[in-house]
Amino acid sequence: MSTDDNPVLRAIRDRRSIRRYTDEPVADAELTAILEAGRWAPSGLNNQPWRFLAVKRGDPRHERLAGCTKYPHIVRDSAACIAVLLEKEAMYSEIKDRQGAGACIQNMLLAIHALGLGAVWLGQIINDQALSLDALSLDPAQYELEAVVALGHPDQRGSSDRKPLSDLLLEKL
Amino acid sequence: MSTDDNPVLRAIRDRRSIRRYTDEPVADAELTAILEAGRWAPSGLNNQPWRFLAVKRGDPRHERLAGCTKYPHIVRDSAACIAVLLEKEAMYSEIKDRQGAGACIQNMLLAIHALGLGAVWLGQIINDQALSLDALSLDPAQYELEAVVALGHPDQRGSSDRKPLSDLLLEKL
Numbered sequence: 572m573s574t575d576d577n578p579v580l581r582a583i584r585d586r587r588s589i590r591r592y593t594d595e596p597v598a599d600a601e602l603t604a605i606l607e608a609g610r611w612a613p614s615g616l617n618n619q620p621w622r623f624l625a626v627k628r629g630d631p632r633h634e635r636l637a638g639c640t641k642y643p644h645i646v647r648d649s650a651a652c653i654a655v656l657l658e659k660e661a662m663y664s665e666i667k668d669r670q671g672a673g674a675c676i677q678n679m680l681l682a683i684h685a686l687g688l689g690a691v692w693l694g695q696i697i698n699d700q701a702l703s704l705d706a707l708s709l710d711p712a713q714y715e716l717e718a719v720v721a722l723g724h725p726d727q728r729g730s731s732d733r734k735p736l737s738d739l740l741l742e743k744l
Numbered sequence: 745m746s747t748d749d750n751p752v753l754r755a756i757r758d759r760r761s762i763r764r765y766t767d768e769p770v771a772d773a774e775l776t777a778i779l780e781a782g783r784w785a786p787s788g789l790n791n792q793p794w795r796f797l798a799v800k801r802g803d804p805r806h807e808r809l810a811g812c813t814k815y816p817h818i819v820r821d822s823a824a825c826i827a828v829l830l831e832k833e834a835m836y837s838e839i840k841d842r843q844g845a846g847a848c849i850q851n852m853l854l855a856i857h858a859l860g861l862g863a864v865w866l867g868q869i870i871n872d873q874a875l876s877l878d879a880l881s882l883d884p885a886q887y888e889l890e891a892v893v894a895l896g897h898p899d900q901r902g903s904s905d906r907k908p909l910s911d912l913l914l915e916k917l
Contacts, residue, residue: 673846
């Protein structure tokens with residue numbers, strides 16, 4: 572199989588941030604499949620420090636989350652938001668647990684793309700932990716918010732590009 | 745398509761850490777496809793702070809890397825090691841750039857699995873930055889080592905399990 576035909580490599584290459592969504596809700600079976608993908612991320616010592624809270628449009632916490640970001644229209648427009656948290660008691664290394672959270676989020680973004688849905692990784696929303704955790708009625712002593720993944724049925728085509736590999740490789744193969 | 749048949753969801757669920765490899769080398773075309781997968785990771789502000797250095801078995805740096813970890817046999821046995829680094833000047837947020845590195849590493853791990861190869865994310869090797877960067881002849885003022893991905897043709901079946909989703913979900917869907 573050439574790498575062009577490989578469905579996993581293709582998903583990795585073709586996935587883009589999607590910031591506009593139709594009104595169609597996302598089924599619970601789809602949300603479950605997405606969270607399952609997050610669950611299978613690797614972690615140092617297999618500590619699995621991540622916790623998830625899915626908040627659907629219509630839930631008052633969904634609108635409250637919109638008030639915690641510079642991009643309220645994305646949250647408001649989304650069918651659901653998945654808050655990805657680290658349980659502080661389950662952490663063993665700030666660096667590695669946050670890297671693991673990134674792996675977990677990427678698994679979910681790829682799953683969302685593979686299901687024909689669209690999403691964006693909201694990062695700015697974690698800057699004010701107290702505000703965002705309060706919107707979710709979660710205790711900042713217990714949780715660190717890593718990101719909010721806003722998702723829905725895509726109402727746009729994603730764009731954005733990447734540096735050529737030659738700019739990232741410290742040395743030719 | 746059911747989620748069971750979805751090749752992306754399946755790869756996410758079936759990938760495991762592989763720590764034993766055959767003697768067969770990994771082709772440059774495969775290494776390129778793996779690094780391409782890393783290149784397509786998302787980053788905050790699309791800053792793409794990651795840099796890659798691939799070191800193959802036989803390269804003196806490959807053996808030097810083995811001296812930087814509690815798991816020298818894994819490095820020694822691997823066909824190649826990919827050092828994933830952050831270029832300090834390109835970083836904008838310690839938390840988000842490390843999360844991004846995690847997303848980048850996970851893309852590569854999934855690509856490796858999708859190509860029928862196996863890998864393990866070595867995290868302990870980053871604890872002594874000075875030692876590991878010195879083994880790679882890289883400047884610690886310029887780079888932060890995020891992980892080393894050891895890879896090759898699998899000579900074992902992976903195992904390891906995960907917590908049930910119900911333990912990770914703060915609230916039922």
